[in-house]
Amino acid sequence: MRRFAELLDRLVLTPARNGKLTLLVDYLATTPDPDRGLALAALAGDLDIPSVKPAMLRTLVTERMDPVLFGYSYDYVGDLAETISLVWPETSHEEERHDPRLSEVVATLQRAGRSDGPRIFADLLDRLDIPARFALIKLTTGGLRIGVSARLAKQALADLGGKEANEIEELWHGLKPPYLPLFAWLEGRAEKPASAALAMFRPVMLAHPVEDRDLETADPADYAAEWKWDGIRVQATGEGGVRRLYSRTGDDVAPAFPDLLEAMDFEAAIDGELLVGSPSATGSFSDLQQRLNRKSVSTKLATRFPAFMRCYDLLQVGGEDLRPLPFAERRARLEALMASLDPERFDLSPLVPFGSWEDLNARRMSPPHPVIEGVMLKRHDSPYIPGRPKGPWFKWKRDPFTVDAVLMYAQRGHGKRSSFYSDYTFGVWAGDEAAPELVPVGKAYFGFTDEELRQIDKYVRDNTIERFGPVRSVRADMKSGLVLEIAFEGLNRSTRHRSGVAMRFPRISRLRWDKPPAEADRLETLQALLPG
Amino acid sequence: MRARDLLHTRPEGLYCPPGDFFIDPVKPVERALITHGHADHARPGNGKVLATAETLDIMGIRYGEGFAGSMQAATLAEPMQIGDARVTFHPAGHVLGSAQIAVEKDGMRIVASGDYKRRADLTCTAFKPIACDVFITEATFGLPVFRHPDPVDEIARLLDSVRQFPERAHLVGAYALGKAQRVIRLLRDAGYGETIYIHGALAKLCDYYVAQGVDLGPLAPATIETGTKDQFAGAIVVGTPSAFADRWARRFPDPVACFASGWMRIRQRARQRGVELPLILSDHSDWDELTATITETGASEVWVTHGREEALVRWCALNGITAQPLHLIGYEDEGD
Known part of the structure; x- marks a missing residue:
């Protein structure tokens, strides 16, 4: 638990992404199973443990110390978890306390029931030192907030095993903490785990920005153009009754968009832009902001700012993987599929016709809607390649x-x-x-x-x-x-x-x-x- | 005799009428007794100064030889008569030369502890609790949230980070007198034998500690002349906390900002200063040590000064000890 606590403390204060990666990889490489997998799950927000209410914490601590001294302390520190971790009375000498493993702490918490919860929690606090108490309280009050994205955690796994982050992303949703088969594969002790999960994530294809000379040698006839909508890139996947809505990094964002999820009655994986309003009246960016960064959404908000998806690519239909096909063919299949989708929730990203780069440039500079931030260029013959390959896709943004x-x-x-x-x-x-x-x-x-x-x-x-x-x-x-x-x-x-x-x-x-x-x-x- | 007739506060500082002297005055006075060499306690310009030999040396290094009209060295545990008061210096364990000052008259004994700590520290003589009627305690870390961890563990965290980031320099901010030398000494005790680079502001005081028998191992100035940027990769550099916010710090490759201070116990403090690796390492007592020390002195009355007085006064009240805050001004609340 001490090492996990130290990792959290270091991650919070390390500003650089590479520094965070070094800390994560070092931790994963030197911590045994299942502790490292549980730590990873905690960082990625996938650890299932009963939560603890701040009021219960306050009660526990003021049963053990003078409330006035606690008040002075809390006023000074300002953070309840941190204050309690610091003032919690030490019940035994440091040498007598052992450092429980994270897995031991998690198992203890998972066994706790409603009635014995407070007692079990207090016993745990008695056994831990200050940084570990802080980590425990943060874990159970659901507020790690340490600046580690799911993407960064996956990158650390990739670095640990010398793999590509895309490979991890593709596997991720079929795996459960503490990810033993994943670590076994990363350390070369076992085969790559088969992705058994339905409606898995498919790592997305990204575009390079157009730079000075990129278009000089490119033939406009090789490319299709679409508006670049400033929404959220999503992947809507339905398979065997399982529906998932992924962000571009493979995080499941479905709980924030139940209205869209409800309309996903298809067996396919569609790539597109999540927007707010309706296909006939796309909302503004501030409308979209109403729906961003939420874990869940009220019916009222979902009615006022409905989410819909502007579809631009089709990766899978039924059992068929379309990604190796050229863009033009995928686009044709997507157009065919659109007819079967709810027109209030799904529409097709229109192609922007153009004859020359000058022509397209003029359109780029005066887009028909404020939520358009430029145009996308996609080669007709390009397969769907995860990552950011140079050449097949470009984004050409409006000048700032x-x-x-x-x-x-x-x-x-x-x-x-x-x-x-x-x-x-x-x-x-x-x-x-x-x-x-x-x-x-x-x-x-x-x-x-x-x-x-x-x-x-x-x-x-x-x-x-x-x-x-x-x-x-x-x-x-x-x-x-x-x-x-x-x-x-x-x-x-x-x-x-x-x-x-x-x-x-x-x-x-x-x-x-x-x-x-x-x-x-x-x-x-x-x-x-x-x-x- | 009443305690306040033996010692009380005046604008210049803590005054003893029977002996006609001040302890750690904040303004120049005729006769000053100094507990230790930190700038908020030891100021130049007094007439006569009585302090331990080490404190006098340190004041000489910081202010030049003419820092007072005349100097007298006090020997630890040897009582001396000043006017109608009897005065004894006892070790405080804070920094090299630091002392508590016991003042007595007519069976009343008050101990002014100055700043003190209870942890083992190879760079200075250990604190000794002195039985007294009134104990004057500092309260820099006088809140139950301040509980310093084992210094050995903190140094292990630093060395861990040096292992994790061998391409970066670790810049350790530490106050020039006491903390810097203690950090270096702790690194040596942990088996770190590499050259430690120091900021110019530390050189004289480090030399003095070495001359006093504190082995600090190989030190070198962290100047650009000693090598190229890459030479500091993987190195530990110790400097004053202010130096690291300064342009001076740019000579180091992608530095890890560390700060050795008791304040690093509070995460927000580390965050505000942009510290990447906080080292909780203090030359002051933490809450448990402050309260244990008050108990050990057997004092029936406690005066609390510089820091968070209200919590210690509250603790004394809960434990049946008379206590009051001593509102002395001019001492740095931030000192550590």
């Missing part, structure tokens, strides 16, 4: 919006950037034309080169007017200040920001050392971009 803003605050970065002021809050002018003031409109921490980072860092240090911990307030008025050209993908209304706008995907596109801050943009410029 840009605005000239003034640097207002800079915050020190993490990891490699911990000695640099690398996270920037910028603002535009608002209010009275004669005496305007800057209102913050966003924050960006990439888009610049290492050399530019050094320049901005120096500028920040030389022009600091106030410091608040890791944040510096930078001189920014009509006469002096650094103008940043900010690129962004779109704008939403926001009630959380004073400016009333929130940028999507802002990044720094140019440093405008040449531009006087008084000539930076005004808030009205941004407001004009807001959806009606």
